[in-house]
Amino acid sequence: MEQEPRTRLRNALALVQRDLEASGVRRQLHIEDVDGSYVVALDDGSYWGGGPDVDGEGDAAALWTVAEAAQDLLAVVLGTLWPICPGHDLGLHVWPDWAGPDRSAGAGFGTPTWWCNADGGHRIANVGQLPPVRT
Numbered sequence: 001m002e003q004e005p006r007t008r009l010r011n012a013l014a015l016v017q018r019d020l021e022a023s024g025v026r027r028q029l030h031i032e033d034v035d036g037s038y039v040v041a042l043d044d045g046s047y048w049g050g051g052p053d054v055d056g057e058g059d060a061a062a063l064w065t066v067a068e069a070a071q072d073l074l075a076v077v078l079g080t081l082w083p084i085c086p087g088h089d090l091g092l093h094v095w096p097d098w099a100g101p102d103r104s105a106g107a108g109f110g111t112p113t114w115w116c117n118a119d120g121g122h123r124i125a126n127v128g129q130l131p132p133v134r135t
Contacts, residue, residue, distance in 0.1 A: 005056025005062075006031065006033075006038065007056075008057075008058075008062045009054060009056040011059075011062070012059070012067075013029060013030070013040065013070075014128075015067075016063075016127065016128065017029055018129075019083060019114075019127060019128060019129075020082070022131065022132045023082060023083050023130060023133055024133045025080070027043060027078075029041065029043070029070055029073070030042075030043065031066075032045070034047065034049070037054070039054060039069065040054060040073050042073065042077060046077050047077070048077055054066060060110065060111060060112060063111070063127050064094060064127075067094040067112055067127045070082075083114060083124075083130055085118065085124060086133070087116070087118075088118040090117070090118055092115060092116055093115050093116075094112050094113070094127060095112065095113055095115045096110060096113075111127070112126070112127045113127065114127060114130060
């Protein structure tokens with residue numbers, strides 16, 4: 001049975017929230033309906049409306065857009081770069097896992113991954129599976 005878009009977005013946000021917690025970010029995010037469009041919002045209701053459209057029409061698309069929206073929200077509203085590559089101390093990018101490390105098209109839209117562009121680029125983890133930060 002196909003999930004409705006809001007349920008799919010909430011499920012995607014649960015994975016992104018897991019990555020936030022693994023990264024040591026102690027903020028709770030929510031999916032909010034703002035004038036008929038879904039946004040990722042902070043627990044105080046603030047959100048960044050200039051980010052990507054949050055798309056609940058497929059599991060992978062929902063996860064990719066929610067992760068990207070969470071990154072934009074943290075960057076714009078809180079001034080926080082998230083997540084960070086543990087080996088390079090640089091911000092990560094969320095990419096659909098099309099066809100492996102070269103990110104070439106043609107293999108279909110797979111599980112979104114956190115990707116570091118340093119040293120020719122490398123995959124860190126699937127969204128929702130970031131390893132805990134060691135302190």
